[in-house]
Amino acid sequence: MTTPLTPPPKKNPLKRSLTPTSPPGVRSRATLGLTAAAAEGRFMLQTCAECGTVQYPPRDACCKCLSVDLPWKDISPTGTLLAESTVRTSTNLYFRERAPWRLGSVQLDAGPTIICHVHGDVAPKSRVILSNRLDRSGQGVMMALPEQRTPDMEDDPELRAMSSDPKHRRVLITDARNPNAPTLAKALHDAGATMIFVGEAESWLPNPQRDALTAIPGVEIMALDVTDTTSVKELAGEIGGKLDILINNAQFVRPGGAMARGDVGFAQDEMEVNYFGLMRLAQAFGPGMCSRTADGVNSAVAWVNILSAYALVNSADYGCFSASNAAAYSLSQNLRNDFRASGLRVMNVFVGPTEDDWHQELPPPKVLPPAVARSVVQGLKDGLEDVYCGDVAKDMIERFRAGPKILEREMTKGQQG
Amino acid sequence: MSTLTDLTQRMASGEVEIVDLTHTLDPDFPVIILPPEFGQCARFRMEEVSAYDHRGPAWKWHNISMSEHTGTHFDAPVHWISGRDVPNGAVDEIPAEKLVGPVVVIDCSEGSAQDDDFELTPEIIEAWEAEHGRIPEDAWVLMRTDWSKRRGADYLNMREDGPHSPGPTPDAMRLLAEERNIRGFGTETVGTDAGQGAHYTPPYPAHFILHGAGKLGLQCLANLDQLPATGAILIAPPLKIRNGTGSPLRVLALVEK
């Protein structure tokens, strides 16, 4: 049985915070397929297109027929724990600091034997379900979980090391005015977040969501304007040292493409909020969070960007907004590089058109705030990097994978936005 | 003794005081809010370029950005459609002599304390003239409301039906612009018009009538309570922006003690 995590005591100011270390993060190119699947929570393995052999570790040719056509396919994650060990000493600092560490050898029903992490609630030599997760080096690793859910299983130290679980953690939501802010704050509270700071720009303007936000236990409204470097720096100075999860939901959206608008005014606003806003937040909060990724139960763990699915491909009706989101998406990849060594995970939630004033002219389906909140919280619990929220976003990523050029041509029919 | 030598000596001795009528340019200072489908007034923003560091070892400087109508600012006639054709209507064209001149202050602070939508009417102007004499031609007229002492949400005073703050009625503007032929009109609020100024005919009379008549505007002024009703000199030169419709500026007054 997993021992439930207790709220961490106040930090002893005389104790040095651990410097972040990383599990081994070097992989062959073939094995990055596992990472790509883990980034969105899928269990996939190389499957030979010619003979159907499911193989692991990933190879450059089929170990049965030497075919080099080896697509990654979703595979049943069930198997049997053949053997296990508990590593009590390691030459790798990350595992040395976290010993003892349970691992095992699982024979998948689909064939291959997989060395994997083993959840504490898995009984010896029992049936297991493998979960493909990102570890703190940002690479896909597999973990054996018990077949049936067990109480508090998320609190297992190995599983928690893979996840970005909000439980007992302190969160900043950057924009109290975004329609999704109250639902998001509530969902984080329900998931066990202890403090939920919510940034509010221009307190001299009324915020109709203020009461709903302050009614949620743990919520504190803080002055924050992501377009104002001073404001971002000031808040980072105030709460940056105890922030575990940052959720950037600040967004400026107006319809229209470059030709329809005829000026760069809104485009500047879009870039100021959607792109430069993210950059200012990263420059102010990133270093502090990166230094606290090994800080015990409430360590810094994740950076969440709520992006438009139009970051993937330009939507003509929102041409300039799409461009600003593409910029933000690209910057998030840069942050992934810069946060990599610390293990701070950047999770992008790609959201389809939302049910609000600025998407009024679009037909359904549109995304409501509870769906965004669910995607964020579940994504954090599963430790994901990429989440697609809403039918439009899911449809778009599927089309994108089938062929980005085809999708681009579909999205740029010629009607001016 | 020359006039200016005399003036500088009096300034040094404190007999002539310099009053700063300007709010600090601050990213969080309110700006006028339009319905969101319109382009908005850019807030004041400042980005560090270097600060005696690797980006510039011996110097510190910032890049700043804002609207022409951010903070304590000047409105030129071309700001409004009614003033688009007046001669020398852009900030760079306004003759320098218009930027320094006499100023009178109409104190509406008591009424504004009672009523957020307090109106400056011809009656109030005439009552003021009964006390202080006729408003001189080509003078700045400032409406004192003590609104500059408000902070945060109280300043814009935004409600469901829009902002609520004092301002002139169309008739008051006609009186000042057309009959008194003033140089310009200034307020302590975020605009020269009342918060609910959209509901007058014409809408926004302090813009429409004032600029249509080629007159100037000043808003977001501070410290009007330190000015006498008459007799002060206002120094209000905007940045010389080509075809500019306005400009943030430092507004000073010379006041004889």
Add this chain to the structure above:
Amino acid sequence: MTRPRQSYEGVALVAPVSIPYQRYSIETAHWWIARALRGSLDAAGLKPADLDGFSVASFTLFPDTAVGLTQHLGLSPRWLDHIPMGGASGVISLRKAARAVQSGDADIVACVSGDTNHIDSFRALLSSFSRFAMDASYPYGFGGPNANFALLTDRYMHEYGATREDFGRIAVAQRDNALKNPGALMKKPLTLQQYIDARPIADPIALFDCVMPCAGSEAFLVMTVDEAQKRGLRYATIEGAIERHNAHASDPIQLRGGWTVDIDELYNQAQCAPTDIDLLQTYDDYPVISMMQIEDLGFCSKGGAPDFVRNHDLTITGNFPHNTSGGQLSAGQAGAAGGFIGLVEAIRQVTGFAGPTQVAGATRAMVSGFGMINYDRGVCSSAAILKGGAA
């Protein structure tokens, strides 16, 4: 379809040399290899110029290979080999060198292995061991080989009822042997209780299940029997030798090695049976692997090794002399030299050069090798039967 294996007749193994191991060394692999080579040449009364074949096994030569070593050491062989097969490299080096000598491609081949051990070089070696390990084994606790063998040990115990005491018998007997080997790292006796009480490393593996990484080198020479006799050297002959790679790939976890594929041919080639073997040198990176070899080499049935070690005395003077120099468990694991330690000791034993570890009347020895945990199991296996020849 399978053709009969050619015999190794006419090939002699001479001049076995072990350079005493050190826990850490500031020297390089080149230095250690040079010392063993020099020792072997001296023992045979040869000069470097007399060599025309050279075979090397080492993990820590980087960025050099056998090629770089020829210039480094001033050798000009007409036959050169580099054996990257870890624990299986000794017997495999021997097989190749023997065929070179038989065919006339070389007259005198030096088979040398050696590695250094700097502070942190074991960690560095692990970090770049194999692609599968990098992709699919290190990220899981980074227990190194300890963790891999812990998994095999756990399954072996589960399948065959082996106990920690059974593994302990192997370790304790080898420590007993090592105390007679002045070159061994371990100098203190080990009791079964000490073995049981040892600090856990990766359950069920504890401290005395693990070898100690160290620096060291091993060498021997391969030449014709005629040449050996001409030079008056005591020599061993190869009665049979096998190797196999990636056997039993579909076994979900390794409980047997590649020996099972070829063992019958080995005994057939050597014209003998397990009962004819006077001493056994297994590759002992962990006791479970020695048990696997005792089974797979035909000394007992599969799963019978726990019982076998309960009923046999594995010391030099016992009824089943095993890893007589102390093996890697007690002498140390000098990198790729771990693949040579048993072979060089076996040559000493059957030629009567073993000195304090000599098994009385040893004429026929079996040596086996096992190497390269590429992912979840050892991929290479090898074995040979050696016999003492006349001087």
